[in-house]
Every structure is written in structure tokens, then in C-alpha cells.
Amino acid sequence: xxxxxxDGLSEEHADDARWAYGTGFHDELSGVDRDIPxxxxxxDLGLYCQMLGDDxxxxxxRLAEWCSRAPELEEDVALANIGLDLxxxxxxxxxxAGEVDGTGRSEDDFAYLRPADQFRNLLLVExxxxxxxxxxxxxxxxxxxxxxxxxxSLLYRLQSTVDPVIAAVAAKGVKELAYHRDHAAxxxxxxxxxTAESHRRMQAAVDRIWPYxxxxxxxxxxxxxxIEVDAAVDPADVRAEVEDTLHRVLRAATLSxxxxxRESGELSGRDGRHxxxxxEVLGTMQELARSLPGAVW
Amino acid sequence: MSEQEARFLAxxxxxxxxxxxxxxxxxxRATLIRQIAxxxxxxIIGMQPEGEWIAKAPSLRRKxxxxxxxxxEAGHGLYLYAATETLGVDRAELTEKxxxxxxxxxxxxxYPTLSYADVGVIGWLVDGAAICNQVPLCRTSYGPYARAxxxxxxxxxxxxxxxxxxxxxxxxxxxxxxxxxxxAVNRWWWPxxxxxxxxxxxxxxxxxxxxxxxxxxTNDELRQKYVDMSVPQAKALGVTFPDPELxxxxxxxxxxxxxPDWDDFWRVVKGGGPCNEQRIAHRKAAHxxxxxxxxxxxxxxxxxxxxxxxx
Amino acid sequence: MNDPLWEVFxxxxxxxxxxxxxxxxxxxxxxxxxxxxxxxxxxxEGVSIWVVPASAITASSPxxxxxxxxxxxxxVYRHPTFYDIPDTVPHL
Numbered sequence: 001x002x003x004x005x006x007d008g009l010s011e012e013h014a015d016d017a018r019w020a021y022g023t024g025f026h027d028e029l030s031g032v033d034r035d036i037p038x039x040x041x042x043x044d045l046g047l048y049c050q051m052l053g054d055d056x057x058x059x060x061x062r063l064a065e066w067c068s069r070a071p072e073l074e075e076d077v078a079l080a081n082i083g084l085d086l087x088x089x090x091x092x093x094x095x096x097a098g099e100v101d102g103t104g105r106s107e108d109d110f111a112y113l114r115p116a117d118q119f120r121n122l123l124l125v126e127x128x129x130x131x132x133x134x135x136x137x138x139x140x141x142x143x144x145x146x147x148x149x150x151x152x153s154l155l156y157r158l159q160s161t162v163d164p165v166i167a168a169v170a171a172k173g174v175k176e177l178a179y180h181r182d183h184a185a186x187x188x189x190x191x192x193x194x195t196a197e198s199h200r201r202m203q204a205a206v207d208r209i210w211p212y213x214x215x216x217x218x219x220x221x222x223x224x225x226x227i228e229v230d231a232a233v234d235p236a237d238v239r240a241e242v243e244d245t246l247h248r249v250l251r252a253a254t255l256s257x258x259x260x261x262r263e264s265g266e267l268s269g270r271d272g273r274h275x276x277x278x279x280e281v282l283g284t285m286q287e288l289a290r291s292l293p294g295a296v297w
Numbered sequence: 298m299s300e301q302e303a304r305f306l307a308x309x310x311x312x313x314x315x316x317x318x319x320x321x322x323x324x325x326r327a328t329l330i331r332q333i334a335x336x337x338x339x340x341i342i343g344m345q346p347e348g349e350w351i352a353k354a355p356s357l358r359r360k361x362x363x364x365x366x367x368x369x370e371a372g373h374g375l376y377l378y379a380a381t382e383t384l385g386v387d388r389a390e391l392t393e394k395x396x397x398x399x400x401x402x403x404x405x406x407x408y409p410t411l412s413y414a415d416v417g418v419i420g421w422l423v424d425g426a427a428i429c430n431q432v433p434l435c436r437t438s439y440g441p442y443a444r445a446x447x448x449x450x451x452x453x454x455x456x457x458x459x460x461x462x463x464x465x466x467x468x469x470x471x472x473x474x475x476x477x478x479x480x481a482v483n484r485w486w487w488p489x490x491x492x493x494x495x496x497x498x499x500x501x502x503x504x505x506x507x508x509x510x511x512x513x514x515t516n517d518e519l520r521q522k523y524v525d526m527s528v529p530q531a532k533a534l535g536v537t538f539p540d541p542e543l544x545x546x547x548x549x550x551x552x553x554x555x556x557p558d559w560d561d562f563w564r565v566v567k568g569g570g571p572c573n574e575q576r577i578a579h580r581k582a583a584h585x586x587x588x589x590x591x592x593x594x595x596x597x598x599x600x601x602x603x604x605x606x607x608x
Numbered sequence: 609m610n611d612p613l614w615e616v617f618x619x620x621x622x623x624x625x626x627x628x629x630x631x632x633x634x635x636x637x638x639x640x641x642x643x644x645x646x647x648x649x650x651x652x653e654g655v656s657i658w659v660v661p662a663s664a665i666t667a668s669s670p671x672x673x674x675x676x677x678x679x680x681x682x683x684v685y686r687h688p689t690f691y692d693i694p695d696t697v698p699h700l
Contacts, residue, residue, distance in 0.1 A: 057357075064351045064364055068344040068579065071587025073371050073378075074632060074643040076344075080368035081646055084361060091357050108356050131583075137590050186638065193600065194593025201589070288413060289355040296470040297356045297413075297463070318667060372647055379631045382613065388633060389610040445630070526699040594635035595611065601636060 029092065029168050036100050037162040040231045045163060046101025047120065047222045048232055050110065051270055052154075052166070053093030054121035057111060058278070059147060060086040061285055062125065066140065069131040078183060082144070085176040089169055096165045112289040116279045117272040122147075124212040126269070126278040134277075138191050138198070138205035145184035146209055149245045150216050152177035153238035162230045185249045192253025203255050210258040216242070220270045309510040314440035317383040325509050328502065329439050330384050331400070332511065337377035338395045338402035342576050344370045346410040347419055355413060362459050363416060369456070373449045380441040396581040404562065405488050407570030414467060414474070414481035420460015422482070422489040422527065428453050429523045430493065438510035461530070468535050475535075482531070483539045487557045493520040495559065524552050612661055614640040616648055619656040626658050634659075 036042050063083040070076040091107045098105035105113075128134030129143050155177055158170035191202040217239045226232035250257050267273045289297075298306075301320045308315060315321055348367045354360035378388045394400040405423055410416070431453065434446040467474040494500055494516040506512040514522075524543075531538055542555035565573070611633040617626035629648045634640035640659040649655050 061352065064360075067351055067364065067367055068341075068348045068371075069583045069586070071583075071590035072633075073341065073375050074634065074647065075587075075590075076371040077368055077375070077646045078643070080364055080371070081650070084364055084368070087357065087361050087364070091361070094357075111357055112355075131586065137587065183642065186642065190594045190597040190635075190639075191590065194596045195589070197589050198593030198596075284352045288353045292355075292471065292473060294471050295355070295474050296466055297359050372650075375632065375647055376630060382631065387610050387613075530699065591611070591635075594639065598636035 029165065032168045033164045034099060037164075037229075037231065039229045040162065041225065042100045042102055044222050044225050045231060046097045046103075048226055049093045049097035049100065049166070051120040051220075051223075052169075053090045053097060053110070054119050055125050055147075055151065056086040056093065057090035058119070058121045058281060059125040059143075060084075060090060061281055062127075062129065063140075063144075066131055071137055082180050082183065085173075085180070089173050089176070092165070092169045096163075096169075099165075108289070112286045116274050116282050119269075119272060119274065119278060119282070121269050121274075121278075122212070122215055123267060123269045123275055124209070124215065126275060126281060127209075127212070128277050128280070135208075136201060136205070137187075138201040139208055141184050141187040141191065142202070142205040142209040144180060145188050145249060146213060146216075146242075146246065148177050148180035148184055149242045150235075150238065152181055153241050154233055154235065157233040157238070161232065166231075181245075188249055188255075189253045192250070192255045199254065202253065206250065206255055207258050210260065213260060215269065218268070218270070223270075306508075309438040312436075312510070313438075314443060315438050316440045324505070325511075326384055328506060328509070328511060329442065330381060330386055332506075333377055333381045333384075333442055333445075334386070334391050334394070334400050335402060337374045337381060337391070338400060339406065340370045340374035340377060341395075342402045342406045342580060344374075345576055345579055346406055346408070346572075347416055349410060350413060350416050353413070359413075359416075359463070366420075366456050366459065369452050373445075373452065376445040376448055377442075380439075380445040383441045392584060396577060396584060398568070398577065401566070402576075403492060404565045404570060405492050406576060407565050407572045408484070408488055409572055411484070412477045412481060414464065414477040415485070417460045417463035417467065417478065418481040418485045420456050420458075421464060421530070422460075422485050423492070424453055424456040424460060425527065426489045426492040426523055428457060429519050429526070433513040433519075436513065461534070464534055464536075478534075479536050482536045486538045486540070490520055490523070490554075490557045491562045493517075493523065495562065496556075499559075521551055524554050528552055611635045612663070614644070614659040615662050615665060616640075616644040617658040617660070618644075618648055621655070626656065631662060 036045065060083045063079050063086070066079045067076065067083075070079055090111075094107040094110040097110060098107070124143060124147060127143065129139040130136045152174065155170040155173040159167055159174065161167050161170070188202060191198040193199070217235045219234075219236065223232045223234070227234050247257055267275065302322060305315070305319070305321060305325075308319075315325075344367050347363060351360060351363050351367060354363050378391060381391060382388060391400065395402065405426075410419070428450060431446055431450050435443055435450055437443045437446065464478050467478050497503060497515045497517045500516050503512060503515055507515075528538070528543070528545075540555045542553060544553055545551075546553045564570070568574075612635075613631055614634055614637075615631050616629050618629050619626045632640065632643050632647060634643050637659060641657055644657045644659055649657070
């Protein structure tokens with residue numbers, strides 16, 4: 001037997017170039033200028049990074065709840081891939097937030113030490129969409145379709161923002177989000193136009209998610225100031241494009257398009273006014289990190 | 298011995314691979330189906346003990362690592378199910394056998410994960426034991442199994458290193474963290490020794506499997522190798538193994554070590570472990586809750602096929 | 609009832625043939641190619657994937673030596689060398 005258990009692998013597969021594994025990695029952000037662009041307010045930019053980062057972080061946390069519970073093993077792999085992409089985006093954006101807002105907070109300070117009312121994510125991503133009594137695979141795919149369509153349009157435009165870090169994250173994220181949107185659309189199509197039961201579930205899922213659409217496009221004073229200096233994208237600008245995509249997918253899936261009405265008008269994720277479901281997600285996520293002060297991981 | 302069987306034996310003993318459409322003895326096929334399916338089931342059930350900690354991972358870096366690792370296990374399960382299917386069984390049938398208890402998975406996954414140190418110890422000791430078992434399988438006589446194992450082993454090396462690195466980091470942390478690591482090592486050491494299977498004297502399948510070149514080392518040989526590898530790693534980490542008999546034997550050039558509690562081993566194999574029921578119930582629920590989704594995808598595909606046929 | 613089985617072939621980079629990497633289940637070709645990308649390439653960009661229904665393959669003799677292909681990592685933590693382990697720790 002070989003002394004190192006891995007030596008045995010090299011006999012037949014010495015040509016490591018065949019193994020894309022681990023070799024294709026490059027850091028999209030290496031060499032990117034990390035100064036705050038002139039004319040941009042660091043505190044505003046930090047909040048904007050939190051908004052974009054928290055959206056990705058909270059949805060990644062929700063998607064990971066499916067791990068080992070997906071309807072098919074192949075889907076377990078796919079959902080984990082999507083979760084990992086979003087988690088990667090969240091880490092870059094939260095790191096950037098602490099860099100520009102003057103506090104020096106790390107990605108983990110943001111993720112683990114803020115209470116729910118300091119999270120800036122959209123309500124859409126915090127909802128319990130299953131697995132379990134909170135939802136099912138149809139609701140999970142309805143949300144993913146909406147979120148990825150919206151974020152893809154946003155990131156596409158953010159590639160030309162004046163902040164080089166957000167621009168680099170956006171360039172990386174566009175490829176990822178295109179895949180997420182495609183994946184969700186494929187499933188919405190199959191569930192909508194599958195069996196009678198799947199059609200019923202998919203329609204109910206769309207009806208449940210649609211009231212959270214309005215919030216995606218809502219104006220925010222921080223974002224408005226950043227738009228003035230070309231550091232942010234006005235979410236209202238992407239509305240027509242996003243809705244065109246959503247409506248085309250729904251029609252192809254034989255689903256009816258719910259009439260838009262806004263739910264819970266007093267809540268606003270971007271201002272830290274969340275549903276109780278966010279506190280539940282964070283309770284689980286932050287429990288261990290907070291329980292051992294001084295620990296290193 | 299038939300001419301076919303003689304040719305089969307000559308092939309495996311010449312270190313050539315058997316491929317799916319080759320003739321093979323019924324016993325060889327049945328042994329492989331049992332072993333590869335059990336291996337696949339182990340990967341899938343093995344997602345659960347660590348998967349519980351993804352939501353609670355104490356840093357975003359650890360969360361990404363753990364999610365990627367558990368995802369790999371789903372991938373490994375899929376490679377192995379695909380290898381099993383080349384022997385003429387299908388995955389749906391194997392899944393049914395798993396959730397009805399007619400096929401087994403590695404008993405190691407019937408123990409609970411009580412702290413985040415367990416994530417590290419599973420990577421170091423459990424994945425380490427799995428690698429010891431699996432590396433020789435990269436040269437096993439059945440081609441699809443051997444090729445699946447090459448992929449699995451490449452990825453497992455990341456699993457073991459992430460575990461050891463987590464433990465090293467925790468050992469540099471607070472006393473509470475060091476205590477967590479030692480506690481986890483104490484709980485997982487004996488079960489990880491059991492992963493090599495019963496002693497050679499009590500292992501019914503080993504001899505035939507070695508003739509067929511499915512297995513290349515006996516359970517006791519691999520266990521000894523694993524102990525010898527793990528002892529210096531424990532020392533470097535600053536933890537001890539809970540075995541008073543563990544010591545270097547100069548004469549043998551190997552470590553002496555105590556025997557695991559084999560009664561406990563058989564009890565867990567037969568379903569009496571702390572988490573057997575929970576693990577199967579979890580897998581069964583995922584499979585059954587997803588049935589409507591799989592049916593919808595099939596119905597959709599059939600509709601498209603009919604439309605294509607009519608056009 | 610079970611989804612059909614698909615054989616998966618991947619072209620790792622330009623200039624190479626598509627090679628057989630394994631199989632998977634999917635209800636239709638679209639899902640098969642997506643699943644293949646997730647499972648067999650971990651979504652490495654720039655590779656080309658073919659999926660073929662296993663039932664559509666006519667075989668001659670089985671003594672081909674199937675080459676193997678590994679998943680990619682755009683995730684550096686999948687790579688063992690990402691983990692800083694002292695050289696003094698053996699066998700890892």
C-alpha cells in the first residue's frame with residue numbers, strides 16, 4: 001500500500017491537466033482598485049453593499065435548508081451550486097461594505113453580529129418557502145425565478161458602476177445569475193405544465209410570491225443618492241425587463257399572472273423592517289457564532 | 298469451471314478491468330451490486346450528520362466549505378449509483394431498498410453530530426478512514442466502480458484536509474474549543490475504527506472478494522494502516538485517542554491498539570444505533586415529498602415527446 | 609417509474625474530443641444537460657457537454673478503456689492545497 005493514500009491516484013491519472021478540479025480558479029477581484037471612488041459617500045456605499053450582500057446571504061441560507069431534502073439527488077447538487085454562488089457574492093459584498101463604511105467590519109461581523117433590524121435584504125429572500133410546512137419546491141422555484149431575474153438585470157447594469165469592486169462582483173455574478181434564472185425557469189415550466197397537482201402547486205406558489213414583487217422596485221434614499229453619482233442602479237429601471245421575463249415564463253408554463261398588489265406595506269426590508277421569518281433564519285445562523293465569545297474558526 | 302469463468306478469472310488476475318457487457322459470475326455481480334449500492338447509500342445518508350451544521354456554521358468561509366463538501370457527497374452518491382446501474386439495477390429500486398431497510402449504509406452515520414468540532418473530526422477521522430478504504434478501490438476489478446472511486450478519492454482529499462484544518466484552528470482558540478475537539482475525537486475514534494468492518498476472522502466476504510480483485514486488502518490490514526497514519530496526526534494536533542492499549546510496538550514496527558466494542562458494532566449495524574431511524578426517516582421524507590416533482594417532470598417530458606411525434 | 613438514463617460526454621477544452629464521463633437520470637434532454645453540467649463539471653464554464661439516451665447506444669465490444677474526467681472547481685476551497693497544513697503532519 002502507498003505511504004500517502006493519494007499516491008495511488010497518480011499511477012493512472014498522472015496527467016493532472018485532465019483534472020479541471022481546483023485548477024480553473026482565479027480571483028475575479030485580484031488587482032481591483034479598492035479605494036472609494038471620488039464623489040461617492042462611503043457610508044451610503046457601505047449600506048448599498050449590505051443590501052446587495054444581504055439579499056445573497058439570506059437566500060443562500062434559505063437554499064441550503066434544502067440540502068439532503070431536494071426532490072432528486074441531482075437537484076440537491078444544483079441547489080447547493082446556486083447557494084454557493086450566492087454565498088460567494090455575499091462574502092465579497094459584505095467585505096466591501098466594511099471596507100468603505102469606515103467601520104472595518106468583516107464579512108462575519110456583518111453576518112453574525114447584526115440583529116435582524118440591521119439586515120437590509122428584501123423581504124422576498126427571507127420567506128420560509130420550504131422544505132417543511134413553510135412551503136414546497138414550487139414556492140422555492142417561484143421565488144428563485146423572481147429573485148434571479150431581478151438580480152440578473154441589476155448586476156448586468158452594475159457592471160458599469162463607478163465602484164470597481166461592485167462592478168467586478170457584478171461581472172462574475174451575471175454568469176451565475178443567468179444559470180440560476182434558467183434553472184428556476186426550467187422547473188417553473190415543468191411544474192406549471194406537468195401534472196394537475198404540480199400545476200395547482202405552482203400556481204399557488206406564484207400567487208404567494210407575487211405580492212413581494214413591488215418591493216424589488218421601491219425607491220430608497222441611499223440608493224437615490226448613489227444613482228446620482230453612478231454608483232447604483234435604479235431598480236425601477238429594470239422592472240419592465242424583469243416582468244417581461246416573468247410573464248413569458250408563466251405563460252409558457254400555462255400559469256396565470258397574479259394581479260400585482262403589495263403586501264405588508266409597513267414592512268421594508270431595505271430599512272430593516274422585516275417579517276418574523278428573518279429573525280428565525282438569523283437565530284439559527286448566528287447561534288453558534290455568538291455562543292462562544294473569543295472562539296476562532 | 299466453465300471456459301467463461303476461467304477467462305473471467307484470468308482477466309481479473311491479470312489486473313485487467315471487467316466492463317459492464319463482459320460475462321461475469323452471478324456472485325461477482327451480486328457482490329458488486331451490494332457493495333457499490335451500500336457505498337452510494339452511505340454517501341447520501343452521510344450528507345445528514347454534517348448537513349445539520351450548514352445552517353449554523355460559525356463563519357461564512359466555514360459555511361461555504363461545508364456546503365461544498367456535503368454537495369460533493371451527493372455527487373459521489375450519484376457517481377456510485379450510476380456505477381451500480383451498469384450492473385443492471387436501477388436507482389429507484391436501490392432507493393426503495395435503502396428506505397425500506399433492505400440495503401445498508403455505513404454505520405458511522407448512525408452516530409449524532411453534537412458540536413461543530415464533529416464536522417472537523419468527521420473530515421479528519423471518518424473521511425480519513427473512508428479514503429484508506431477507497432484508495433485501493435481505485436484499482437478494483439470492476440471498471441465503472443474503479444473509475445467512480447478515482448473521482449471520489451480526488452474530492453475526498455479536500456474533505457479530509459478541511460476537517461483537519463478546522464481542528465487545528467479550533468485548537469488554537471479557546472479552552473472551550475479545545476475541549477470540544479477532544480470530546481469529538483473521543484466519540485468518533487472507535488466508530489471510525491469500525492468503518493473497516495469486522496475482524497478478518499469474522500468477515501465472511503473478504504476471501505472471495507480478494508480472489509475477484511474487488512478487495513485488495515483485508516479489514517485488519519487497512520485498520521492497522523489507518524491507526525499508524527492517525528497517531529502522528531493526533532500528536533501534531535494535540536489530542537489523544539481514547540485507547541489505553543494504544544502504543545508503538547517496536548518489534549512489529551506498528552502500533553498495538555485495543556479492539557472496538559464489536560457487540561456495539563453489530564447492534565448498530567442491525568439498526569440499534571442512536572440515529573438509525575432518524576437517518577432513514579429523513580431520506581424517506583425527502584424522497585416521498587419530492588415524488589410530485591419527479592412525476593411532473595416526467596409528465597412534461599411525455600407531453601413534449603408526444604408533441605414532437607405529432608409534428 | 610424512473611427517469612430515463614443518459615450517458616454524458618464532456619469536452620474539457622477546445623482541441624479535445626468529447627469523452628464519456630458517466631451517466632445520470634433526467635426526465636428529458638434539457639434537464640439532462642443541465643444536470644450533467646452540475647454533476648460532472650461542477651459548472652465549469654467553457655466546456656461542452658453531450659447527453660445521449662443510454663437506450664440509443666449500440667455497443668460492439670466492451671473492451672474500450674473509458675477515460676475519466678474530473679469536476680472543476682471555481683471554488684478554491686475544493687482544492688486540497690487551499691488548506692494550510694504544516695508539512696510536519698504526515699499522510700494528509
